Amino acid sequence: MSIPIVDYLVLEPKPHLVAQECTACKAKVFGRHNACPACFNESFAEYEVPTTGILKTFTIVQFAAKGIPVPYTTGIVNCGGMDVAANITGVEAIPENITRGMEVQLATFPLGKDAGGVEAIGFGFEPV
Ligand SMILES: [Zn+2]
Structure with missing residues (x-):
């Protein structure tokens, strides 16, 4: 069995990200919100984030906490107008x-398994 590392990563039928879109101003956010951060409207619709995007900015990380392999690249990907923070x-x-x-395009990868054999799946973006 596999589970996504964050609630807004949906694995089936094809991996994609799901955001909340404000029904008033169309601002898009990940995760649960009581109100829109842009206009305070309290109603949202689900928004399927495009799985391809353009790398807006990035940095190559050379130093990280013990156990995290370096170097790695992290960045901001613009997916159809919504910015998504992710590793490249x-x-x-x-x-x-x-x-x-x-x-770049959405990519998923295994992060590890727990004692019960449940595998956590992470996401990033890779060059098209
Ligand atoms: Zn709004």
Whole structure:
């Protein structure tokens, strides 16, 4: 059995992200909110985030907490107008490989299993 690492990652039928869209101003946010952070409206609809986007900005992380392999790339991906923070996967984390404006797509990967064999699934974006 597999479970997504965050509630807004949906694995079936194809992995994708689901945001909440304000019914008044169309602002999009991840996770549960009592009110829209942009206009205070209290009603939301589900919004399926496009699985491809453009890398808006990034940084290559060289130092991290013990046990986290470095270097790795993290960035902001613009998916159809919504910014998503995620790691950039599937490409070596060197400046020659990664550019602002590059096209990327959602990618999922196993993070590990618990004692009961349940596997946690994470997400990132990889070059198209
Ligand atoms: Zn709003």
